[in-house]
Amino acid sequence: MAAEIIDGKAFAADVRARVAGHVAQLKGQGITPGLAVVLVGEDPASEVYVAHKHRATVEVGMASFEHKLPADTSEADLFALIDRLNADPNVHGILCQFPVPEHLSERRTVARIDPAKDVDGLSVTNAGLLATGERALVSCTPLGCLMLLRDRLGDLSGKEAVVVGRSNLFGKPMAQLLLQENCTVTMAHSRTQDLPEVCRRADILVAAVGRAEMVRGDWVKPGATVIDVGITREPHPDKPGKTRLIGDVHFESAAEAAAAITPVPGGVGPMTIACLLANTLTACCRAHGMPEPEGLTA
Amino acid sequence: MAAEIIDGKAFAADVRARVAGHVAQLKGQGITPGLAVVLVGEDPASEVYVAHKHRATVEVGMASFEHKLPADTSEADLFALIDRLNADPNVHGILCQFPVPEHLSERRTVARIDPAKDVDGLSVTNAGLLATGERALVSCTPLGCLMLLRDRLGDLSGKEAVVVGRSNLFGKPMAQLLLQENCTVTMAHSRTQDLPEVCRRADILVAAVGRAEMVRGDWVKPGATVIDVGITREPHPDKPGKTRLIGDVHFESAAEAAAAITPVPGGVGPMTIACLLANTLTACCRAHGMPEPEGLTA
Numbered sequence A, B: 001m002a003a004e005i006i007d008g009k010a011f012a013a014d015v016r017a018r019v020a021g022h023v024a025q026l027k028g029q030g031i032t033p034g035l036a037v038v039l040v041g042e043d044p045a046s047e048v049y050v051a052h053k054h055r056a057t058v059e060v061g062m063a064s065f066e067h068k069l070p071a072d073t074s075e076a077d078l079f080a081l082i083d084r085l086n087a088d089p090n091v092h093g094i095l096c097q098f099p100v101p102e103h104l105s106e107r108r109t110v111a112r113i114d115p116a117k118d119v120d121g122l123s124v125t126n127a128g129l130l131a132t133g134e135r136a137l138v139s140c141t142p143l144g145c146l147m148l149l150r151d152r153l154g155d156l157s158g159k160e161a162v163v164v165g166r167s168n169l170f171g172k173p174m175a176q177l178l179l180q181e182n183c184t185v186t187m188a189h190s191r192t193q194d195l196p197e198v199c200r201r202a203d204i205l206v207a208a209v210g211r212a213e214m215v216r217g218d219w220v221k222p223g224a225t226v227i228d229v230g231i232t233r234e235p236h237p238d239k240p241g242k243t244r245l246i247g248d249v250h251f252e253s254a255a256e257a258a259a260a261i262t263p264v265p266g267g268v269g270p271m272t273i274a275c276l277l278a279n280t281l282t283a284c285c286r287a288h289g290m291p292e293p294e295g296l297t298a
Helices: A008-028 A044-059 A075-087 A106-112 A124-131 A140-153 A171-180 A195-199 A251-257 A269-287 B008-028 B044-059 B075-087 B106-112 B124-131 B140-153 B171-180 B195-199 B251-257 B269-287
Strands: A034-040 A063-069 A093-096 A160-164 A184-188 A204-207 A225-228 A232-235 A243-246 B034-040 B063-069 B093-096 B160-164 B184-188 B204-207 B225-228 B232-235 B243-246
Touching: A008 A044, A008 A140, A008 A269, A034 A044, A034 A075, A034 A269, A044 A063, A044 A269, A063 A075, A075 A093, A075 A106, A093 A106, A093 A269, A124 A171, A124 B124, A140 A171, A140 A204, A140 A225, A140 A269, A160 A171, A160 A195, A171 A184, A171 A204, A184 A195, B008 B044, B008 B140, B008 B269, B034 B044, B034 B075, B034 B269, B044 B063, B044 B269, B063 B075, B075 B093, B075 B106, B093 B106, B093 B269, B124 B171, B140 B171, B140 B204, B140 B225, B140 B269, B160 B171, B160 B195, B171 B184, B171 B204, B184 B195
Parallel strands: A034 A063, A034 A093, A160 A184, A160 A204, A204 A225, B034 B063, B034 B093, B160 B184, B160 B204, B204 B225
Antiparallel strands: A184 B184, A232 A243, B232 B243
């Protein structure tokens, strides 16, 4: 193995510490950044995620507002809550944990959140602001990948970046962010012909397709930086009854070629909540007309 | 010369004829699509463009509303007009001719137009809808290029497309449209290293950088389709005192390699007004809850 392993867990801890430092400063000025999380229904996985987010929010000194609504909550009641949160000056970020029950629409729910508080960066308005190079709130996982890349590579200008996967949640905003950093950006996907060859162009290879170990070592340009966003849970080969997480990249072979690579787990994953906190801090600073925290935004 | 020359003038005439056919049908149902054009000040070039648009609008049977405001119009007065046009059911498309006088903001002006009537596709909302794959109004020039490419190539799926230039007006929406057509899309620009090599990958090469004849024949993959969006006016080499228009592509050498190429003038240029009319028709159909015209939208 040649590649340096990018320790997303350690870097995320550093991001959270930096956020906590800014929060302490803001509190000194009488401002407490606040994140509201809305959960509709009792999906067990969602409960775990929400508890995680709550703990992380409190740990950096922010106010955490949890709103748990019954599974049969009407859209009108959900929207009334969102409207209250939109209007609440103590709430700087609003997140609705998905999936929502089937009678509700994720699209309409996201659209109801004030774009300036949309810390998940999922709204059409934030996608448009990002696409036109204006001040947006950027989806947390691509923002986290950008932070890892900047930390590892410094100036990204002129580098060949290939993003595999074109979801609204990740691939498209990731491509926009890399373009903003002056990379030459290729958006590849399931209909790409000769995907291995396209990947081999990349100085920066970002894989987000959700197909376990699809990207092989011979797809990786020697010396490239590889960011693996995929998470597939599969039965553990050695421990009966246990599962393990694997990424979109075949780690062992890719690490032979790459100069640096994120592992799964412990790579991109931990960055997501750290960036949610960074976005809440950013939204708070903007709401108060203060300068944005350096290094924590796109 | 090997390449077929793509006749944008003839194709634009065909688009306008198709739009006229739809307009005639709508009028049979008592609906007349209407386009409002707002001009602030007396820029001579803008006066010519607005006159052109007016003539083209009337020719396809649409209602044309011209609003000429003095150069010292306040933002409040301009916005009051836009608000009236937003509310007017006879107006389906609104376009403010740019540039506006310096005391006005293009960004704020575009943001004031109802996104559903923003037939120039310039608003943040329409950029966000396009970026997230939702029903948008798409900037006219990239939409025109897409129509030319579909007409020439049919299914674009899996093709390697390279867009050189990353403006909000053209390059970025062009890349989104090609991605939507399942191309593998590379966004290249002034910071791209080895631009000739990147261009040589392209089955579809779209140049929109505004640098006369920058793309040379040896940048073009044999058999590629080349779309030249550049327009530079320069002194005519043979006719003293006259000027001529040239594109971003060195036509003679590129035409040796390409299978098809748009000339300048007479390529992409004529498509812009045709697509403005197509967008107005689309906006009208949407406003009335009718199916969108086939082949005239993204």
